[in-house]
Amino acid sequence: MNIDFTTSTPIYLQIIEEFKRQIVTGLLKPGDKVPSQRDLAAQIKVNANTVQRAYREMEILGLVETLRGQGTFVCQSDQIVEETKSEMLTNLVDEFVRSVRALGLSQEAIMEVLKSRFADLEDGDEVNGQ
Amino acid sequence: MRRFLQLLKKDLQASLLPVGFLSGITIILFGIVRLKMASSAWPMEASLAVIAIPLVFLPLWLLWQSFQTLRSEWREDTVYTLLVLPVPGWYVMTAKLLTIWIEYTVLLAVIIIGTLTFFTPLVRFGMQVVPGISWVLRNGILLYLGSLCALASVVIFVQLAFVVSKMVGRLQGLVALWTLILSGWLVDRLGVLLEPAFRWLPSLPLHKLFRLEELEQGVVAEWNLAPEIGSWIGVLAVLVLTSYLFEHYVEVNG
Amino acid sequence: MSKASNALVVSGLRKKYPKVEALKGVDLSLPQGEIWGLLGPNGSGKSTLLKCVVGLVNPDGGEISVLGQAPSRLTKAQIAFVPEVENLYRWMTIRQAIDFTATFYDDWQEDRVEELLGFMRLDPTKKVSSLSKGMRARLKLILALARKAPLILLDEPFSGIDPASRDRIVEGIVRQFKSEEQTMIISTHAVGDTEQLFDGVVFLDEGTINLKGNAEDLRTQYGRSINDLFKEVFA
Numbered sequence: 001m002n003i004d005f006t007t008s009t010p011i012y013l014q015i016i017e018e019f020k021r022q023i024v025t026g027l028l029k030p031g032d033k034v035p036s037q038r039d040l041a042a043q044i045k046v047n048a049n050t051v052q053r054a055y056r057e058m059e060i061l062g063l064v065e066t067l068r069g070q071g072t073f074v075c076q077s078d079q080i081v082e083e084t085k086s087e088m089l090t091n092l093v094d095e096f097v098r099s100v101r102a103l104g105l106s107q108e109a110i111m112e113v114l115k116s117r118f119a120d121l122e123d124g125d126e127v128n129g130q
Numbered sequence: 131m132r133r134f135l136q137l138l139k140k141d142l143q144a145s146l147l148p149v150g151f152l153s154g155i156t157i158i159l160f161g162i163v164r165l166k167m168a169s170s171a172w173p174m175e176a177s178l179a180v181i182a183i184p185l186v187f188l189p190l191w192l193l194w195q196s197f198q199t200l201r202s203e204w205r206e207d208t209v210y211t212l213l214v215l216p217v218p219g220w221y222v223m224t225a226k227l228l229t230i231w232i233e234y235t236v237l238l239a240v241i242i243i244g245t246l247t248f249f250t251p252l253v254r255f256g257m258q259v260v261p262g263i264s265w266v267l268r269n270g271i272l273l274y275l276g277s278l279c280a281l282a283s284v285v286i287f288v289q290l291a292f293v294v295s296k297m298v299g300r301l302q303g304l305v306a307l308w309t310l311i312l313s314g315w316l317v318d319r320l321g322v323l324l325e326p327a328f329r330w331l332p333s334l335p336l337h338k339l340f341r342l343e344e345l346e347q348g349v350v351a352e353w354n355l356a357p358e359i360g361s362w363i364g365v366l367a368v369l370v371l372t373s374y375l376f377e378h379y380v381e382v383n384g
Numbered sequence: 385m386s387k388a389s390n391a392l393v394v395s396g397l398r399k400k401y402p403k404v405e406a407l408k409g410v411d412l413s414l415p416q417g418e419i420w421g422l423l424g425p426n427g428s429g430k431s432t433l434l435k436c437v438v439g440l441v442n443p444d445g446g447e448i449s450v451l452g453q454a455p456s457r458l459t460k461a462q463i464a465f466v467p468e469v470e471n472l473y474r475w476m477t478i479r480q481a482i483d484f485t486a487t488f489y490d491d492w493q494e495d496r497v498e499e500l501l502g503f504m505r506l507d508p509t510k511k512v513s514s515l516s517k518g519m520r521a522r523l524k525l526i527l528a529l530a531r532k533a534p535l536i537l538l539d540e541p542f543s544g545i546d547p548a549s550r551d552r553i554v555e556g557i558v559r560q561f562k563s564e565e566q567t568m569i570i571s572t573h574a575v576g577d578t579e580q581l582f583d584g585v586v587f588l589d590e591g592t593i594n595l596k597g598n599a600e601d602l603r604t605q606y607g608r609s610i611n612d613l614f615k616e617v618f619a
Contacts, residue, residue: 008608010600011580042559045551046580047419049563050600136487144475210471214438215488216461299402377457382440 003044011046015054019063023074024085032074034064134221141199141229149233152191153240156184160248167249181249184241189281192234196285199226200292209382219377223369227285231278238274261344269340283365287313290372296380317364324360331355390449391416391535391567392437397446399432399591406432408591409446416534417563419581421599421610422571424588425618430571431468433588434537438465451534461489464533466524468540474513478506478523482530491532500526503559504552518549525553529560536561536568542578554578579610587617 003014022028037055041048055072058064062080066072100110163180166172203209212222246253260266290313295306336351343349392414399407406429414420422430435441437448439455450459472481486492501508504522515523521541528536542550558581561568572578585602587595595617599610606613
């Protein structure tokens with residue numbers, strides 16, 4: 001796990017975002033054990049209280065669950081993966097739409113470019129996470 | 131107790147080097163004098179004068195050391211360690227005092243043993259004019275105990291002067307000097323002031339204590355203790371004051 | 385917030401040196417269980433504030449409460465203070481420095497020493513005088529972290545040391561800090577990549593606090609990292 005801490009986003013939110021990214025891309029699968037709070041804190045050199053806050057939020061969101069004496073695990077339900085995926089998609093698309101609108105192009109023109117780009121990228125290189 | 135001993139151990143370890151160095155110098159000096167005496171290169175008076183150098187130098191060095199042992203804590207920033215320790219101030223002060231006593235004792239022993247081994251004929255000659263070995267031992271021990279007390283009082287005044295100087299931001303040297311003069315004067319006055327209260331004390335017959343009649347018939351030397359008691363109470367008060375100031379008011383250099 | 389849940393409460397703290405007024409009335413209360421950054425440029429009064437708390441400097445005015453008590457020998461036993469200066473006896477070996485410190489504190493955890501020495505990559509037989517600045521900084525941190533001290537004060541622990549030592553120290557702090565029973569204050573004039581250590585930050589400028597708060601709240605409120613905020617405030 002790697003996080004760039006120079007941005008203005010609260011660190012606990014960045015940790016949650018990173019977990020979501022790993023869950024939707026399949027790096028973390030339902031039922032997988034995630035690092036203990038102290039281990040993660042040491043690994044990414046972040047205050048343990050901040051990691052604790054991130055884990056607590058993720059439990060409330062239903063992304064992970066902590067079993068006493070056993071550790072923290074990604075939730076078993078596939079539903080949560082789907083929900084997270086659609087939430088992230090919505091966020092990405094919202095961002096995209098906002099940026100593209102600023103260019104003043106019509107929706108049709110944008111859709112046209114979008115389709116052709118999808119086709120190009122599927123033939124060629126893989127779509128990067130970025 | 132464990133904590134006090136740890137502080138004492140630290141001060142003793144820190145004094146290993148200077149004490150070892152001075153011991154070495156003394157032995158070398160004695161060795162040179164002995165060679166010169168054997169070859170009759172030096173007149174007897176000159177040899178005796180050189181032999182006396184370590185003994186004359188010793189109190190001066192101890193005086194310097196009582197100041198230096200505190201000064202080095204500030205100079206080397208170790209006072210940051212010392213001042214945050216959860217120990218009473220008198221632990222630090224008396225550990226340093228005890229260290230100086232031990233330094234004195236070790237160096238004195240080196241001088242005595244050195245004299246006995248390097249200048250045996252001279253010692254034998256000296257023994258002829260004194261009443262005997264037991265007389266020398268007895269008086270030697272009494273003088274040693276007396277010198278410990280005298281040394282302690284000097285160290286205690288120096289410690290106060292140094293600690294007070296570290297409570298002010300500037301003119302530390304001047305403040306130290308004035309503290310030394312003023313505290314010395316005050317303790318002396320305290321002795322005079324309390325003298326009436328201790329007049330009931332008999333005088334100490336020094337001629338009996340040191341068995342001086344064995345040296346010279348009919349000699350009388352008495353020590354009036356009454357004015358001394360107050361001064362010694364004063365010296366103890368200075369030690370308590372220094373410890374209190376060290377624990378509560380002294381500062382690291384800003 | 386009640387007094388009992390604050391590890392440190394400072395009110396109206398003032399300190400004047402002959403040449404400079406280091407603290408001009410500082411008010412601060414830090415909750416237990418958190419790591420706070422005391423941030424400001426050199427000469428802003430950070431070090432003086434920490435020295436007042438541990439009793440190395442006497443304030444000219446104001447009050448200090450360490451875990452509910454005024455500074456005394458008792459509070460000294462509760463504080464682990466790591467000064468910026470080289471406070472260790474140079475003629476000691478690392479082992480001697482550790483044994484010396486251990487004698488004075490009831491909260492010393494001897495069983496942690498070997499682990500910490502290994503983690504900080506220090507050879508206990510080495511003399512303090514032979515260590516590099518970074519190694520000495522790591523040793524000083526070991527002496528603080530080997531204790532279960534309720535209040536840990538680190539004065540400029542990252543100043544002038546190599547990046548590798550800096551990383552070790554940051555990781556050491558994250559690993560060893562027990563938020564259930566400890567509170568930590570770290571003063572620094574270079575926030576850089578250490579800002580993720582802090583629960584809260586205090587900006588100190590020429591003896592006055594000009595910003596304080598929860599680090600995450602400040603990031604949200606000002607829309608920038610603590611480091612950027614620091615640069616802006618002290619530009």
